[in-house]
Amino acid sequence: MTDNARRSPIDTTPYTLEMPEAPVSWPEIFGRDRPVELEIGSGKGLFLANAARGNPSHDFLGVEMAKKYAYKAAERLAKANLSNVKILPGDARRFLHLFVPAASVSAVHIYFPDPWWKTRHRKRRVFCEDFVVDVAKSLTPGGDFLIATDVEEYFGVMMELMDRHEEFTEQARPEPKTPEHEHDYLTNFERKYRIEGRPIHRAHYKKTTA
Numbered sequence: 001m002t003d004n005a006r007r008s009p010i011d012t013t014p015y016t017l018e019m020p021e022a023p024v025s026w027p028e029i030f031g032r033d034r035p036v037e038l039e040i041g042s043g044k045g046l047f048l049a050n051a052a053r054g055n056p057s058h059d060f061l062g063v064e065m066a067k068k069y070a071y072k073a074a075e076r077l078a079k080a081n082l083s084n085v086k087i088l089p090g091d092a093r094r095f096l097h098l099f100v101p102a103a104s105v106s107a108v109h110i111y112f113p114d115p116w117w118k119t120r121h122r123k124r125r126v127f128c129e130d131f132v133v134d135v136a137k138s139l140t141p142g143g144d145f146l147i148a149t150d151v152e153e154y155f156g157v158m159m160e161l162m163d164r165h166e167e168f169t170e171q172a173r174p175e176p177k178t179p180e181h182e183h184d185y186l187t188n189f190e191r192k193y194r195i196e197g198r199p200i201h202r203a204h205y206k207k208t209t210a
């Protein structure tokens with residue numbers, strides 16, 4: 001019995017991807033050659049499910065370090081019977097650095113990354129200089145990089161890092177949408193924080209170099 005099957009009564013195998021050992025081929029993973037969007041730290045997969053449903057001409061891959069959440073996300077995708085989305089349980093920084101081919105993804109999304117409040121834990125933050133370098137490498141020219149966080153200080157750090165990277169040009173800051181139902185939010189954390197009335201900081205960059 002696979003690890004996956006032990007955790008879930010639903011067959012999530014078609015929705016999960018193992019950490020590869022070499023750079024990936026997107027057409028091999030998705031069985032076709034279409035724009036691919038990556039989400040870093042997908043949690044329980046609300047963004048992936050909504051985005052895949054809303055953009056059937058794109059393929060989506062979420063990378064989520066916590067296996068428990070990755071399999072919850074896989075269950076959500078399986079229940080929704082979506083054919084253009086998968087989740088990879090594992091470290092997104094490692095995946096992006098080693099296994100995503102250069103100029104191969106049309107968008108990278110990172111929503112509410114863990115802030116790691118204690119100074120001695122800050123080095124665990126996903127959004128750091130090396131991460132931005134790897135996002136710049138991975139995006140196609142014209143590709144989108146979308147960011148949201150409720151942590152003002154972390155947002156400031158992100159914006160400073162982005163300012164130093166001339167590959168990116170900032171676009172109009174995304175506006176929150178008006179939710180039409182309880183799952184009509186960008187992510188689970190977005191839903192929680194909007195209901196609590198916390199301010200949310202959002203940014204959108206385009207890779208404007210080749």
Ligand SMILES: C[S@@+](CC[C@H](N)C(=O)[O-])C[C@H]1O[C@@H](n2cnc3c(N)ncnc32)[C@H](O)[C@@H]1O
Pocket residue numbers: 040041042043044063064065066069090091092093110111112113114126187188189190
């Ligand atoms: C605060 S949660 C936000 C989840 C989701 N994006 C949302 O907004 O609802 C941050 C998520 O990032 C995941 N994470 C942290 N470091 C990661 C890494 N290096 N690679 C992949 N996922 C990571 C955590 O396990 C957690 O599920």
